[in-house]
Amino acid sequence: MNLPVLQSDSRLPNAAASDDRQHLLDLSLEQLQGWLAEKKQPKFRAKQIFHWLYQKRARSFDEMSDLPKKLRHQLEESFVVFQASEAAVQSSRDGTDKLLVRLPDGGEVECVLLRDGHRRSICVSSQVGCAMGCVFCASGLDGVDRNLTRGEIVEQMLRLQARLDDGERLSHIVMMGMGEPLANLDRVLGALETARSADGLGISPRRITISTVGLPPAIDRLANSGVPYNLAVSLHAPNEELRSQLVPVNKKIGIDAVLEAADRYFDANGRRLTFEYVLLGGVNDDIDHARQLARRLRNRNVMLNVIPYNAVEGLPYETPSKQSISQFRETLESAGVNVMFRQRKGDEIDAACGQLRRNRGGKQ
Numbered sequence: 001m002n003l004p005v006l007q008s009d010s011r012l013p014n015a016a017a018s019d020d021r022q023h024l025l026d027l028s029l030e031q032l033q034g035w036l037a038e039k040k041q042p043k044f045r046a047k048q049i050f051h052w053l054y055q056k057r058a059r060s061f062d063e064m065s066d067l068p069k070k071l072r073h074q075l076e077e078s079f080v081v082f083q084a085s086e087a088a089v090q091s092s093r094d095g096t097d098k099l100l101v102r103l104p105d106g107g108e109v110e111c112v113l114l115r116d117g118h119r120r121s122i123c124v125s126s127q128v129g130c131a132m133g134c135v136f137c138a139s140g141l142d143g144v145d146r147n148l149t150r151g152e153i154v155e156q157m158l159r160l161q162a163r164l165d166d167g168e169r170l171s172h173i174v175m176m177g178m179g180e181p182l183a184n185l186d187r188v189l190g191a192l193e194t195a196r197s198a199d200g201l202g203i204s205p206r207r208i209t210i211s212t213v214g215l216p217p218a219i220d221r222l223a224n225s226g227v228p229y230n231l232a233v234s235l236h237a238p239n240e241e242l243r244s245q246l247v248p249v250n251k252k253i254g255i256d257a258v259l260e261a262a263d264r265y266f267d268a269n270g271r272r273l274t275f276e277y278v279l280l281g282g283v284n285d286d287i288d289h290a291r292q293l294a295r296r297l298r299n300r301n302v303m304l305n306v307i308p309y310n311a312v313e314g315l316p317y318e319t320p321s322k323q324s325i326s327q328f329r330e331t332l333e334s335a336g337v338n339v340m341f342r343q344r345k346g347d348e349i350d351a352a353c354g355q356l357r358r359n360r361g362g363k364q
């Protein structure tokens with residue numbers, strides 16, 4: 001059952017259709033300091049502005065009451081804080097909020113807030129659409145439109161943060177929304193710099209996960225960045241043939257190259273790797289698939305996240321049966337693989353990535 005889509009539940013201003021001012025959220029602290037220096041303003045003003053934006057959740061320059069009025073006016077003339085608007089909001093009873101964010105050029109992306117105990121996790125998009133073509137995913141059905149900017153990624157975080165109560169704070173970030181984050185690595189890393197900085201959202205990189213289908217050169221760049229983000233590699237199949245069917249980009253890369261790059265990431269960072277496996281009824285949920293998967297993962301320090309598929313209208317894939325889920329789990333556990341079956345949060349809403357955009361008939 002889908003809950004009704006709310007159209008007027010935005011906690012932050014919805015931007016005007018055309019605005020040629022610069023997006024403030026695109027700027028690093030140093031870049032803002034540079035702009036302030038041009039205006040003959042002291043460096044510490046940049047930290048004040050960041051503090052208002054990321055910790056005090058200001059919606060406008062007007063609220064930044066410890067800035068001189070003239071500076072607030074200059075900021076207002078040069079920058080827009082929020083550049084997008086919320087085209088739709090869905091909330092489910094389990095505490096999941098999903099936003100469909102409309103960008104200034106009409107492109108739409110999704111992002112999600114999940115409330116789980118004390119955790120306040122968000123799942124954020126990195127591209128409009130996706131070029132990876134995973135056959136079961138609504139986001140990739142029409143290919144990729146463009147990369148998001150650093151500011152557009154940060155704005156999703158702030159729009160989700162604005163939905164929290166005053167005493168709550170964001171605790172975890174997952175780059176697992178629409179798009180392949182490693183295909184837009186520079187901007188994703190820029191946005192995550194704001195997310196983890198003490199002047200930004202102050203979220204430890206150990207609580208930030210970057211999800212990828214596995215692009216080895218970009219995994220190596222990420223390893224060399226020296227920041228210990230968690231890496232989640234979407235495997236979805238235990239052998240070359242099936243993976244190339246389900247994740248077409250695999251034809252050019254190969255499952256062994258993906259696993260070797262993941263091993264190098266582990267060697268560089270010492271962070272336990274996560275592998276994701278969307279369990280599709282009758283496709284990759286056989287006991288034999290579980291055995292092959294166990295052979296691949298057995299000697300690796302990994303956590304395997306199995307995600308029973310949410311059926312998407314218009315796609316020919318089915319949710320696996322309870323029996324196949326439990327057989328799959330038993331086979332992996334008895335082979336000694338650390339495995340977790342992820343609870344499907346947001347079942348009442350269009351929870352699968354790309355589903356809300358598609359069902360709302362957004363720009364495809």
Ligand code: SF4
Pocket residue numbers: 130131132133134137138139140177178179180213353
């Ligand atoms: S599952 Fe992720 S990588 Fe695959 S098409 Fe969808 S958004 Fe892209």
